[in-house]
Amino acid sequence: MAKARPIPDLRADDTYAQAAAKIVRVRSQELADHSRGVLEMGDIERLHDMRVATRRLRAGLEVFAPCFDRKAHRDALRGVKELADALGERRDRDVAVAALEAFAAQLEGADRDGVERLIGSLRMQQLQANEALRPQVSADRLTRLRTSLDELVRGAKGTQGRRA
16 A cells, blocks of 8 residues: 655644645645556556545545635535545455455365356456446546645635745
8 A cells, every 4th residue: 555645844833724735735646646547457556545545635625624615625525535436336346356366266166166256246346346437537537626626725724825
């Protein structure tokens, strides 16, 4: 799992809103960076890292909610939640397939055949979840989300006229 990035220039004397802006900006960038290759099913850790990035961003948005315009915050948080839900649907299948493959490797005969049929069914669900995820991670959708997060950060209450 990718480690959370440090927040550059975060200082103890920052206002709550300044800290909010800095943290949400970095967590938003993390999310964007982890989106590369997320639909490639050969490396399930990419998706996991992006899902973790959505959880970190969501936590920041929730903790710092008072710093942001209510409607803009609600809209940005909704976008992050929708993305996290779609990532979760695919991740659930990724984890199940990996666990069952390890289990099947220890079996023989009819038991192994049965587990492999279940794996085949889960792989179909995994593909379906990946296709449902595709529009959520499209360049256009991620750009819109990033733009809304950038606007949210710029409008953080108490940061106007200050470098956040």
